Amino acid sequence: MVVYELTDSEVDAMFGALADATRRDIVDRVLHENASVSRLAERYDMSFAAVQKHVAVLQAAGLVTKSRQGREQIVSGNLVSIHHIQKLLSHFEAVWKQRALQMADVLRDDATTEAPPSPTSSGTRADIPHD
Amino acid sequence: MVVYELTDSEVDAMFGALADATRRDIVDRVLHENASVSRLAERYDMSFAAVQKHVAVLQAAGLVTKSRQGREQIVSGNLVSIHHIQKLLSHFEAVWKQRALQMADVLRDDATTEAPPSPTSSGTRADIPHD
DNA sequence: ATAATATACAACCAAATGGTTGTATATGAA
DNA sequence: TTCATATACAACCATTTGGTTGTATATTAT
Numbered sequence: 001m002v003v004y005e006l007t008d009s010e011v012d013a014m015f016g017a018l019a020d021a022t023r024r025d026i027v028d029r030v031l032h033e034n035a036s037v038s039r040l041a042e043r044y045d046m047s048f049a050a051v052q053k054h055v056a057v058l059q060a061a062g063l064v065t066k067s068r069q070g071r072e073q074i075v076s077g078n079l080v081s082i083h084h085i086q087k088l089l090s091h092f093e094a095v096w097k098q099r100a101l102q103m104a105d106v107l108r109d110d111a112t113t114e115a116p117p118s119p120t121s122s123g124t125r126a127d128i129p130h131d
Numbered sequence: 132m133v134v135y136e137l138t139d140s141e142v143d144a145m146f147g148a149l150a151d152a153t154r155r156d157i158v159d160r161v162l163h164e165n166a167s168v169s170r171l172a173e174r175y176d177m178s179f180a181a182v183q184k185h186v187a188v189l190q191a192a193g194l195v196t197k198s199r200q201g202r203e204q205i206v207s208g209n210l211v212s213i214h215h216i217q218k219l220l221s222h223f224e225a226v227w228k229q230r231a232l233q234m235a236d237v238l239r240d241d242a243t244t245e246a247p248p249s250p251t252s253s254g255t256r257a258d259i260p261h262d
Numbered sequence: 263a264t265a266a267t268a269t270a271c272a273a274c275c276a277a278a279t280g281g282t283t284g285t286a287t288a289t290g291a292a
Numbered sequence: 293t294t295c296a297t298a299t300a301c302a303a304c305c306a307t308t309t310g311g312t313t314g315t316a317t318a319t320t321a322t
């Protein structure tokens with residue numbers, strides 16, 4: 001329901017996991033369709049072990065899950081965590097928009113001496129995103 | 132307009148920059164109101180140089196900008212890039228939702244032998260997010 | 263001119279990251 | 293049992309990262 005049950009280090013892990021093109025591609029792939037680790041590995045110009053590590057990073061971040069199926073490990077995408085991050089960024093956006101409104105209202109932006117909250121359009125504060 | 136004018140390494144930089152709690156906090160702060168580097172540094176339990184480095188990482192990722200104002204460097208948040216990332220994650224979400232629809236349609240998910248696109252609800256494909 | 267403030271930047275260090283190769287284990291097929 | 297496949301995992305290496313301290317430069321105040 002609420003987004004902010006994530007600890008800092010959990011969020012660190014999520015963003016960190018997405019900070020690599022190979023891993024983003026893996027997420028994209030397994031969101032489209034599940035794939036075994038070796039199937040994934042075929043696609044990239046690096047060792048199997050390297051891909052294995054990437055998957056491990058994604059798994060540790062909770063972005064994908066693995067499940068045994070015969071002698072393969074099937075990797076699948078985890079929407080929930082992706083949704084979490086997206087909401088977090090929505091929060092950033094909301095903050096910015098809120099501020100843009102304030103600037104339009106007050107019509108000055110002196111950096112250090114910026115106006116305190118003083119919501120002219122009161123109650124519009126977009127603090128924390130819920131679902 | 133279109134989101135995908137970002138190179139892989141640019142996206143790497145953005146996610147990488149957000150993969151640190153201090154830096155996320157800085158972004159949050161400067162989205163609320165601009166602040167000089169030293170003003171930011173006061174808030175964190177680390178050296179000025181460390182905070183300076185964090186700001187540099189954010190700047191390199193395009194998430195914040197700096198502008199001289201007297202003897203201070205004023206840091207401010209950059210919405211555009213944040214919007215970019217958010218859209219990128221929206222794309223991931225869209226892919227997932229699309230797939231969820233397919234699963235609901237086809238009612239099987241054999242991992243390797245998954246059904247090819249075959250959009251029963253044709254034209255609903257949520258490929259690339261535009262603005 | 264001198265001092266204080268705000269920043270820049272270099273050098274250094276420990277730990278994490280992204281890659282490699284090599285070896286071991288588990289499962290399925292013959 | 294034996295062989296091939298899929299994965300796990302350890303050891304190693306170069307580079308990056310997040311922090312430190314120290315020094316230099318630019319701007320404002322006295």
